[in-house]
Amino acid sequence: MHPRSAWHEKAEGGSAARDPAFRGLYLSAALAEIPRLLGAVDRNPYRATYGCLDRQYWHYRTSSFPSEMYQEGVLPLALVCATRLPENRWYGNARVRELAVAGIRFAARASHADGSCDDYYPFERALGAAVFSLQATARAYQLLEMDDPDLVAWFRLRADWLIAHEESGRLSNHQALAALGLLRVAQITGSERYRDAAEARTERVLGWQSEEGWFEEYGGADPGYQTVTIDCLAKIRRITADQRLDEPLRRAVDFTRLFLHPDHSYAGEYGSRGTYHFYPHGMELLAAQSGSAADLADGFLKSLRTGTQAHFSDDRMFAHRPANLIEAYLDWSPVRPADPEETEPTRYLRGAGLLVRREGRRHTVISAARGGVFKHFTPGRAPVTDAGLIVQTVDGRVAVSQWHDPARHVDFRPAESKQAPACLSVSGPLDWARFETATPLKQALLHLGMCSVGRFLRTLVRRLLQERLITGRRACPIRLTRAFELLPGPESGDGPSLRVRDTIELTSPKIRVRRMAFGTDHQAAYVAASGVYQPSVLAPWVDLAPYVDELNARRRVTVLREL
Known part of the structure; x- marks a missing residue:
């Protein structure tokens, strides 16, 4: 028996009811995706691909191997088959159960002999796909009350591989998923070895948590992936x-609460990975004890009602969410702490490189770590998103200011009075952006290399690709200094509440600019979960064509905006 924590005891001091009318939004959003899952899975038991959810592989035949990330879809199928839910026409359906089981067995069958699996290229042995699919298939196995020695042997094999292998880079959400998957395998097998391994991975995640509350994602704070990590840790806690x-x-959720916007959208371009992820189940598990978690869960439900949530709608991404939505519905908390969570109106989180102002319906988030990427909300006005400066030079190359770099020169001055508002400035060079896509030759060489010697150099290949597509930077001789003033502004929304002064400098006599803009939704580094639809992405880019000639002639130009 573990004693109750001070957090739980505090929550019992006073609680308030939550609106039950919103709860069903979780379920309706999840059930709307089930037909798509049933269309994604190979339903023909006479084919070797029976149970595969990677439609690019088994149906379109445009992929030469199955990505195991898609097998995460077995969990929502198991949930709707095994759980009596309102409007759930799949409850008790023998065919749905059969397909969920087939999906688990295909995951096992498609794995390598050592228990690993692939995601983007053959013989990748991707830890990310391994942990997403493991926790989903193991939980589905439990829900379907299966008793299959072959699958238990596969769970052990996958867990053993996880224990013996790591991945390059610090991705807290992957480690949290590994901990949860290992714990599920411990429940299935009764093995203390896997329970101990799960605890070790959990301790690693906690060791990667900043004092400010965020869990590290490629060297920084990403509020989107933060909710994935919270979700796993909350499940482990239960x-x-x-x-x-x-x-x-508690610290993680309080940090996360800062990025729920007034229109109920969440996170975005200012995170280290620029993601819009929101996993609500962990918040529901914590909502009775945490006002911040309840605010986040209620905000997400309101976004489902108003349409301001992010839409993870492509074939690869959509399977992430339905199971979590169903779990959030099942564990919806009818109560929350009565006292609102207190927070400073303006906070500069130096470790994360994030400045947050929350004053009533006015909300501003600025990422100094990403060169001044920001979102700004003010009453009665459309939200403003600025993903940074993007420039094309006369030789056709493209450079951006948004690359994540916590080492940028930053100066923050807190507000002293209405006449001396809070100010933040950040400066640094732009970086060349590749926006690289595959070609038939590059794909052929990668696949040939992995099928020959690359399979023995898993970590080296991953590091090289990470450097090329995600973390690698090449400085450009263009410098941006972005200075912000957080103006008081009237509560009515009339008049500016944010002043932005951008100074663009050409630091090489050889560089000349063809065109430039302040983009609203571009992402330079590769991030699987970025680039999804959310209403703010339709905001027009700010074309800086009127400033190009002056910049080329004088080598320096300043753009002033009041928002």
């Missing part, structure tokens, strides 16, 4: 009753 998770979860 399974293990380990109160040591309470304080890290």
Whole structure:
């Protein structure tokens, strides 16, 4: 028996009811995706691909191997088959159960002999796909009350591979998923070895948590992926009753609450990975004890009602969410702490490189770590998103200011009075952007290399690709200095509440600019979960054509905006 934590005791001091009318939005959003899942899975038991959810592989035949990330879709199928839910026409359906089981078995069958699996290229042995699919297939196995020694042997094989292997880069959400998957395997097998391994991965995640509350994602704070990590840790907390998770979860959720916007949208371009992810189940598990978690869950539900949520609608991404939505519905908390969470109106989180102002319906988030990428909300006006400066030079190359770099020169001055508002400035060079896509030759060489010697150099290949597509930077001789003033502004929304002064400098006599803009939704580094639809992405880019000639002639130009 674990003693109750101070967090839980505090929550019992006073609670308030939540609106039950919103709860069903979780379920309706999830059930709307089930037909798509049933269309994605190979339903023909006479084919070797029976149970595969990667339609590019088994149906279109445009991929030469199956990505196991898609097998995450077995969990929502198992949930709707095994759980009596309102408007759930798939409950108890024998064919849906059969397909969920087939999906688990295909995941096992498509794995390598050592238990690993692939995602983007053959013999990748991707830890990300391994942990997403493991926790989903293991949970589906439990929900369907299966008893299959062959699958248990596969779960052990996958868990053993996870214990013995790492991935390059610090991705807290992957490690949290690994911990949850290992814990599920421990429940299925009864093995303390896997329980100990799950605890070790959990401790690693906690060790990667900043004092500000965020979990590291490629060297920075990403509010979107933060919710994935919280979701896993909250599930682990419920399974293990380990109160040591309470304080890290409290700090994590309080940090996350800062990025719920007034229109109920969440996160975005200013995160280290620029994602819009929101996993609500972990918030529901914590909502009775945490006002911040309840605010986040209620905000997400309101976004489902108003359409301001992010839409993860492509074939690869959509399977991430339905199971989590169903779990959030099942564990919806009818109560929350009565007292609102207190927070400073303006906070500069130096470790994350994020400045947050929250004053009533006025909300501004600025990422100094990403060169001044920002979102700005003010009453009665359309939200403003600025993903940074993007420039094309006369030789056709493209450079951006948004690359994540916590080492940028930053100066923050807190507000002293209405006449001396809070100010932040950030400066640094732009970086060349590749926007690289595959070609038949590059794909052929990569696949040939992986099928020959690359399979023995898994980590080296991953590091090289990470450097080329994600973390690698090449400075450009163009410099941007972005200075912000957080103006008081009237509560009515009339008049400016944010002043932005951009100074663009050409630092080489050889560089000349063809065109430039302040983009609203571009992403330079490769991020699987970026580039999804959310209403703010339709905001027009700010074309800087009127400034190009002056910049080329004088080598420096300043653009002033009041928003």
